[in-house]
Amino acid sequence: MNYLNFALRLTIWLLLTADFGLVNLAIGILVSLLLPQGRGGVATLRQWLSTLGKVVMAVPRAYIEAIEMIVRPHRHEAIIREPVDPTRAPGLIFLDIFTITFTPKTIVLHYNEEGWFEVHQLVERRPEK
Amino acid sequence: MTAFLVIMLLILGIPLYAAWKGEHIWSKMLAFASIATKAAIMILLVSVQRDDWMIGIVGIIILSVGNGA
Amino acid sequence: MILQWLSNACISFGLFLWLWGTWPLVGRRSPLYKLHFLSVSDTLGSMAIMIGVLLRIPREWPLLVLALISLALWNTILGYVLAYCSQGEDSDG
Structure with missing residues (x-):
């Protein structure tokens, strides 16, 4: 069972219906289990939790970076490569890209697919070549 | 509240101008994406100002089915 | 009263980010450069405004939280797609 899929479906159901009663909760669990499952690699719960933690931490970091960009102008661009484990589950890679x-x-x-992201970055100083 | 909406309308003019003038196709796409998000958020604020949650639901639907796309 | 004040502060901050991030759109930089600024204004600024709205009408929180999450998700995906597309065009031409 894909944890993220299940949690995502149940959360959307609960938020959409805005009803946290027992019957509605049961319907939500049933629907999220019965909807067709996608294929894909399996990941451990620990991996999911650590990636989700990073996603949550990305929110305050995003605001800090925005304030940094306002205070000190970043005028230059750079492209860097970031390695990523190619055997990671697709859902986790999606969350990495999101973060x-x-x-x-x-x-x-x-x-x-061979295992890296191409990341476009905004930097303060001109990158040396 | 009305002041917020007026400021929003003024800011909405910037991407409109960029979309009208932009010579590069992807700059134009960026401007349109920006207009879509800003309009959806404006709908939410209008609903708060008029105290009519039915308008707000429209905004929520626009946001959740994928604005801009 | 404090909630009202806090909500106004959030919306004002969001509007400031909107203005600041949308302004480079009229400049003559690459689309990727503009995309960084749009992610400040349209994702972070709009999220701040949504939080302001949430503080004003807390009774509608389930739908507002749903909108908040989908706003962040869609805008980020759109940013990724636009970055990917505009880059492909550059390497072709």
Whole structure:
């Protein structure tokens, strides 16, 4: 069972219906179990939790980066490569891309199956070549 | 509240101008994406100002089915 | 009363981010450069405004939280897609 999928479906159901009663909760659990499951690699609960933790931490970091960009102008661009484990589950890679792109200074340009992201970055000083 | 909405309308003019003038196709796309998000948020604020949650629901639906796309 | 004040502060901060992040759109920089600023204004600024709205009408929190999450998700994905597309065009031409 894919934890993230299940949690995501149940959360959307509960928020959408805005009813936390027992019957509605049961319907939500049933629907999220019965909806077709996607294929994909399995990941351990520990991996999910650590990635989700990073996603949550990305929110305050994004605001800090935004304030940094306002206080000190970042005028130069750079492209860096970031290694990533190619055997990670697709859902986790999606969350990685989300975390990087969500913070305003960095945007993922391209994900290569061989195991790296191409990350576009906004920097303060001109990068040396 | 009305002051907020007026400021929002003024800010909304910037991407409109960029979309009208932009010569690069992807700059134009960026401007349109920006307009979509800003308009959806404005709908929410209008609903708060008029105290009519039915308008707000429209905004929520626009935001959750994928604005801009 | 404090909630009202806090809500106004959140919306004002969001509007400031909107203005600051949208302004580079009229400049003559690459789309990728503008995209960084749009992620400040449209994702972070709009989230701040939404939190301001949430403080004003807390009774509607389930739908507002849903909108908040989907706002962050869609804007980020859109940013990724636009970055990918605009880069592909550059390497072709």
